[in-house]
Amino acid sequence: MPLSSSDSPKCKILVDAMGGDFAPQHEVLGALSALNENKSFHLILVGDDEKIKAIAKENNLSLEGVEIIHSDEVITMHDSPTTALKTKQKSSLVIGAKLVASGGADAFVSAGNTGAVAAAGTLLIGRLPGVERPTIGTYIPNLKGITTVFDVGAFVDSKPQHLVGYAKLANVYVREMFGIQNPTIGLLSVGEENEKGNKVTKETFDLLKNSNLNFYGNIEGRDILLGTVNIVICDGFVGNILLKFGESFMKIMKPLLKKTADANFFDKIKIALSRNAIRKTFKVFDPNEYGGIPLLGVKAITIIGHGSSSALGIKNMVLKAKDMHDKKLIAKLAKEMNKQ
Amino acid sequence: MPLSSSDSPKCKILVDAMGGDFAPQHEVLGALSALNENKSFHLILVGDDEKIKAIAKENNLSLEGVEIIHSDEVITMHDSPTTALKTKQKSSLVIGAKLVASGGADAFVSAGNTGAVAAAGTLLIGRLPGVERPTIGTYIPNLKGITTVFDVGAFVDSKPQHLVGYAKLANVYVREMFGIQNPTIGLLSVGEENEKGNKVTKETFDLLKNSNLNFYGNIEGRDILLGTVNIVICDGFVGNILLKFGESFMKIMKPLLKKTADANFFDKIKIALSRNAIRKTFKVFDPNEYGGIPLLGVKAITIIGHGSSSALGIKNMVLKAKDMHDKKLIAKLAKEMNKQ
Numbered sequence: 093m094p095l096s097s098s099d100s101p102k103c104k105i106l107v108d109a110m111g112g113d114f115a116p117q118h119e120v121l122g123a124l125s126a127l128n129e130n131k132s133f134h135l136i137l138v139g140d141d142e143k144i145k146a147i148a149k150e151n152n153l154s155l156e157g158v159e160i161i162h163s164d165e166v167i168t169m170h171d172s173p174t175t176a177l178k179t180k181q182k183s184s185l186v187i188g189a190k191l192v193a194s195g196g197a198d199a200f201v202s203a204g205n206t207g208a209v210a211a212a213g214t215l216l217i218g219r220l221p222g223v224e225r226p227t228i229g230t231y232i233p234n235l236k237g238i239t240t241v242f243d244v245g246a247f248v249d250s251k252p253q254h255l256v257g258y259a260k261l262a263n264v265y266v267r268e269m270f271g272i273q274n275p276t277i278g279l280l281s282v283g284e285e286n287e288k289g290n291k292v293t294k295e296t297f298d299l300l301k302n303s304n305l306n307f308y309g310n311i312e313g314r315d316i317l318l319g320t321v322n323i324v325i326c327d328g329f330v331g332n333i334l335l336k337f338g339e340s341f342m343k344i345m346k347p348l349l350k351k352t353a354d355a356n357f358f359d360k361i362k363i364a365l366s367r368n369a370i371r372k373t374f375k376v377f378d379p380n381e382y383g384g385i386p387l388l389g390v391k392a393i394t395i396i397g398h399g400s401s402s403a404l405g406i407k408n409m410v411l412k413a414k415d416m417h418d419k420k421l422i423a424k425l426a427k428e429m430n431k432q
Numbered sequence: 433m434p435l436s437s438s439d440s441p442k443c444k445i446l447v448d449a450m451g452g453d454f455a456p457q458h459e460v461l462g463a464l465s466a467l468n469e470n471k472s473f474h475l476i477l478v479g480d481d482e483k484i485k486a487i488a489k490e491n492n493l494s495l496e497g498v499e500i501i502h503s504d505e506v507i508t509m510h511d512s513p514t515t516a517l518k519t520k521q522k523s524s525l526v527i528g529a530k531l532v533a534s535g536g537a538d539a540f541v542s543a544g545n546t547g548a549v550a551a552a553g554t555l556l557i558g559r560l561p562g563v564e565r566p567t568i569g570t571y572i573p574n575l576k577g578i579t580t581v582f583d584v585g586a587f588v589d590s591k592p593q594h595l596v597g598y599a600k601l602a603n604v605y606v607r608e609m610f611g612i613q614n615p616t617i618g619l620l621s622v623g624e625e626n627e628k629g630n631k632v633t634k635e636t637f638d639l640l641k642n643s644n645l646n647f648y649g650n651i652e653g654r655d656i657l658l659g660t661v662n663i664v665i666c667d668g669f670v671g672n673i674l675l676k677f678g679e680s681f682m683k684i685m686k687p688l689l690k691k692t693a694d695a696n697f698f699d700k701i702k703i704a705l706s707r708n709a710i711r712k713t714f715k716v717f718d719p720n721e722y723g724g725i726p727l728l729g730v731k732a733i734t735i736i737g738h739g740s741s742s743a744l745g746i747k748n749m750v751l752k753a754k755d756m757h758d759k760k761l762i763a764k765l766a767k768e769m770n771k772q
Contacts, residue, residue: 172625235687245622248630282585282672290588290669313676317684329630330670332622336653337674341681344657347575352713359709366706369699373692 102134103417105410106197109139110166110184111204112406113399116140119203120147122406126414127158129407133414136197138163138188163187169399173207177215185209189216192392199413201384203397203406210246213390220422222429225250226389227258228328228396229265230335231382234319240266241280241316241324245332246387252295255279255325257429259305261388262323264428268419270322278311278321280330286310292327300325342374383408386416388425393417442474443757445750446537449479450506450524451544452746453739456480459543460487462746466754467498469747473754476537478503478528503527509739513547517555525549529556532732539753541724543737543746550586553730560762562769565590566729567598568668568736569605570675571722574659580606581620581656581664585672586727592635595619595665596643597769601728602663603645604768608759610662618651618661620670626650632667640665682714723748726756728765733757 107123109116116139127135134157137144141162148155165183167176177186185204189212192200200217202209206228214226227243242262243250250258259277266275279297281289286297288310300307308321316324316334326334349370353360363370375381380402384395393416395409416422447463449456456479467475474497477484481502488495505523507516517526525544529552532540540557542549546568554566567583582602583590590598599617606615619637621629626637628650640647648661656664656674666674689710693700703710715721720742727734733756735749756762 235684248622280673282588282669290667293669313673313678314680314683316677317680326673327630329622329633330673333620333653333666333670333674334677337656337677338653338681340654340657341678343654344575348713349710352709356709359712362706362709366702366710369692369696369702370689370706370710372699373688 102132103199103414104134104136104197105199105201105413105417106136106138106188106192107406107410108184108188108200108202108204108209109137109144110163111202111209112397112401113169114401115166115203116143117147118401118403119406120144121151121153121403122401123410124148124153124155124158125403126407126410130411130414133417135159135410136161136191138184138191140164161187161191167205167208169205171205171208173205173211174215176205176208177211185212186216189213193217197392198417199393199395201395201397201406201409201413203384203399203401203409206245206396206399209394209396210387213387213394214246217390217392217394219389220391220426220429223261223389224257225254226387227261228385228387229262230331230385232316232338234317236319238270239316239319239324240322241326241331241334242388243326243328243331244335244385245328248327248329250292250327252292252299255292255296255327256299256303257389259300259303259323259325260428261425262325263305264425265386265388265421266322268421268424269416272322274306275322276308277305277323277325278308278315280313280324280326281310282312284310284312296325345374380405380408383412389429391422393422442472443539443754444474444476444537445539445541445753445757446476446478446528446532447746447750448524448528448540448542448544448549449477449484450503451542451549452737452741453509454741455506455543456483457487458741458743459746460484461491461493461743462741463541463750464488464493464495464498465743466747466750470751470754473757475499475750476501476531478524478531480504501527501531507545507548509545511545511548513545513551514555516545516548517551525552526556529553533557537732538757539733539735541735541737541746541749541753543724543739543741543749546585546736546739549734549736550727553727553734554586557730557732557734559729560731560766560769563601563729564597565594566727567601568725568727569602570671570725572656572678574657576659578610579656579659579664580662581666581671581674582728583666583668583671584675584725585668588667588669590632590667592632592639595632595636595667596639597729599640599643599645599663599665600768601765602665604765605726605728605761606662608761608764609756612662614646615662616648617645617663617665618648618655620653620664620666621650622652624650624652636665685714720745720748723752729769731762733762
């Protein structure tokens with residue numbers, strides 16, 4: 093007799109409580125807040141047992157039904173990813189990823205060292221069959237909605253077949269998670285014309301053109317914010333530089349406006365008056381709104397958060413993981429990558 | 433008897449009057465405005481003779497002392513650079529570059545097709561001895577002043593020795609033009625640590641470390657706007673994408689603010705009130721302020737303008753060319769590149 097859906101085991105989401113610049117505070121509060129909003133998953137927190145319990149107590153939050161797995165070590169933002177995976181076996185990240193790998197959880201959520209989370213996903217959780225290189229994507233707001241960019245730093249020196257792999261994974265992801273049936277895919281280059289680009293993008297262009305994907309062609313740097321395509325494909329070297337450049341734009345906005353304000357009394361008043369409206373405008377660029385960024389191509393749902401994630405950011409990551417699980421994302425990615 | 437400085441021939445600046453989206457209008461008005469401000473150079477305009485004269489007449493401007501060289505053809509923004517140089521021999525760009533190459537002018541100023549101007553500089557004006565690849569730089573405002581970025585699209589697939597060449601050229605340029613005695617040079621990469629980067633940047637890191645340049649080390653995307661170094665070195669593929677991404681940030685600012693304004697009446701009033709202050713803040717990002725971007729490594733001063741250059745932009749380009757000539761930039765670049 094098949095199990096009815098009410099009998100099927102609950103989705104298990106594991107949160108690395110020690111990842112992130114404000115761990116475990118933001119991690120515990122965010123994860124419990126997600127659980128409070130959506131009770132239909134099982135929450136596992138991996139981290140310092142005492143600290144986790146203290147945070148819950150201080151905030152009058154119940155840990156009933158929450159599984160806590162104690163860990164002694166922490167992989168920091170300064171650790172070398174692959175070295176740390178080997179030397180810090182008792183870290184929340186390694187313990188967590190291994191539990192996911194063994195089937196003890198369905199999803200892995202961490203705002204820790206991005207490189208280390210990506211390495212843990214690739215090496216410990218493992219790649220899906222047909223995936224040579226997993227990829228990290230990011231969301232960049234455009235005038236119409238959201239542009240997704242793959243890859244933003246999982247790997248550098250990508251070969252043409254890797255870039256095509258990123259496109260296939262991203263295609264399934266954007267279709268399932270954004271409900272866009274046949275997302276447009278653009279290849280990031282230095283000119284729109286087919287023959288523009290470097291050696292790798294020129295070869296990739298031909299592969300994408302002959303694929304079943306909805307390939308738009310080459311796009312330029314400006315097309316990301318203009319929203320010319322749904323998915324932008326690039327090597328992780330370029331994607332990572334772009335991502336950090338874009339983030340810094342938001343960071344200098346405030347001091348730049350302050351400079352104008354300090355130079356002129358009337359400008360000071362005007363800028364002070366409009367501060368909230370300006371803040372509201374730039375809220376679309378806040379990474380906490382998007383629930384982390386996905387690592388695609390590994391055997392379990394893996395979400396990486398910004399190091400500075402707020403509790404809201406962590407909550408959104410956990411809810412995103414639940415959504416991915418409900419949409420059977422991993423099975424759909426596996427099916428796509430197994431096709432030849 | 434040596435010539436006294438008053439006897440030395442005047443600096444000759446050649447302006448491609450047909451380059452740019454608003455040519456020849458902005459080109460003629462901008463060049464004449466520069467001449468009006470600084471009479472100590474000889475102005476050569478290459479372009480449609482009738483149109484140039486008509487614009488001067490309409491604006492009650494004198495063409496006295498201005499040399500006009502007629503050209504029939506125009507290389508457009510859509511022309512393939514190297515093909516256009518061969519097939520459009522009567523274009524203002526080819527005629528102008530050839531005149532500069534023959535010694536008929538000291539500086540070449542064009543807001544035309546960037547690729548075609550770079551190709552004309554490289555192939556017609558020619559490279560300085562010791563220069564394998566010329567480079568185009570750009571200015572990006574940072575919190576403290578200006579970050580220069582080389583290369584932003586002259587060439588892609590740069591090898592480590594090319595990137596070191598860009599650094600040497602940029603070092604002389606920033607030292608002479610910005611008066612920074614020993615400018616700091618950062619290598620754009622995906623992490624600050626020495627071992628981070630792709631294959632090309634890792635090799636370049638070692639070459640720069642062992643050079644006489646003031647090498648800061650690797651920098652990340654965020655360091656450009658933070659102003660961590662004076663000079664950022666990268667391959668033209670990355671630089672071009674960054675440049676266009678950055679420009680588009682400024683372009684979406686207005687519609688993004690409008691979106692906030694349209695959603696709420698009070699925000700509309702606040703944003704309307706602060707519009708001028710916001711505009712003032714972002715003025716630092718206006719390319720017209722900077723007088724074009726230099727092509728370094730060729731035998732004559734070559735300045736490339738944004739296609740949308742205003743008359744003020746063209747004027748600033750001409751004055752910048754005069755400044756480069758006064759500072760004997762080409763001789764200093766030649767000396768640096770001839771050292772081994």
